[in-house]
Amino acid sequence: MKPELISFKICPFVQRSVIILLEKGIDFDITYIDLKNPPDWFLGISPFGKVPILRCGDTILFESAVINEYLDETNPPSLHPSDALLKAQNRACIEFGSNLNMDIHALITAKDKGEFNEWCNKVHGELARVESKFSQGPFYNGDALSLVDVAYAPVLMRLQLLQKHFRLDLLDGLPKIQAWASTLSKRESVQNSVVPEFPQLFLDSITANKGHINTLL
Numbered sequence: 001m002k003p004e005l006i007s008f009k010i011c012p013f014v015q016r017s018v019i020i021l022l023e024k025g026i027d028f029d030i031t032y033i034d035l036k037n038p039p040d041w042f043l044g045i046s047p048f049g050k051v052p053i054l055r056c057g058d059t060i061l062f063e064s065a066v067i068n069e070y071l072d073e074t075n076p077p078s079l080h081p082s083d084a085l086l087k088a089q090n091r092a093c094i095e096f097g098s099n100l101n102m103d104i105h106a107l108i109t110a111k112d113k114g115e116f117n118e119w120c121n122k123v124h125g126e127l128a129r130v131e132s133k134f135s136q137g138p139f140y141n142g143d144a145l146s147l148v149d150v151a152y153a154p155v156l157m158r159l160q161l162l163q164k165h166f167r168l169d170l171l172d173g174l175p176k177i178q179a180w181a182s183t184l185s186k187r188e189s190v191q192n193s194v195v196p197e198f199p200q201l202f203l204d205s206i207t208a209n210k211g212h213i214n215t216l217l
C-alpha cells in the first residue's frame with residue numbers, strides 16, 4: 001500500500017516526513033493543498049486542520065513526530081537510538097524543535113522592532129540550548145543520522161535562508177549547529193525534501209506577512 005502525504009509546500013513539519021520517506025526509500029504520493037483555502041476533503045480527514053497527514057489506505061495519521069515514528073518503525077533499521085533513555089531524550093529534543101518552528105514563525109511575523117528583537121533572543125537562546133546538548137558531530141547523536149536530524153533539517157534550512165537574505169545570523173556563536181546545518185544541507189534527502197521553488201515561496205510568504213524582518217533588507 002503506497003502512502004500518500006498531504007502537504008503544504010512551505011510547511012517545516014511536512015518536510016520532516018518527506019525527509020524520512022526519502023531516507024528510507026519509501027515509494028509515496030504527495031498531494032499539495034493550499035492551507036489558506038483548504039479543501040473540504042482535507043478538513044474532513046485532518047483532526048487539527050493541519051498538515052502533514054499521512055494516508056495509509058483507510059487509515060489517517062497526523063502529527064509529524066507520530067508519522068515519522070511510524071515510518072521509522074515499519075521500515076527498519078530504526079533511526080532512533082536503541083537505549084530507552086537516549087531515545088526518550090531524542091523525542092524530547094524533537095518536541096523542542098517543533099516549538100522552535102513556532103518561535104521562528106513568530107519572529108518572522110513580528111510586526112514591531114521590540115517584539116522582533118525579543119523573538120530573536122528567544123530563538124537564539126533555544127538554539128544555544130540545543131548546541132549545549134550536541135554530540136561531537138557530525139549528527140546530533142554522533143556518527144549516525146537520527147530522527148532528531150530529520151526533525152531539525154527544516155528548521156536549519158530556514159535559518160540558512162534568513163541568514164542569506166536578511167543577514168539575520170541566529171546561529172552566531174553556535175559553531176556546532178552551524179556545522180550541523182551545513183552537513184544536513186548537503187544531504188540528498190534534505191535537498192529533495194522541498195519543491196525547487198521553495199526558497200522563493202518561503203521569502204514570498206515573509207514579504208506577504210509584512211513583519212519587521214522585511215526592514216532588514
Ligand SMILES: N[C@@H](CCC(=O)N[C@@H](CS)C(=O)NCC(=O)O)C(=O)O
Pocket residue numbers: 008010011012013014035048049050051052062063064065098
Ligand atoms: N504539531 C504539528 C504541527 C503541524 C502544523 O502546525 N502545520 C501547519 C503548517 S506548517 C498547519 O497545518 N497549519 C494550519 C492551521 O493551523 O490551520 C506537527 O508536528 O505535525
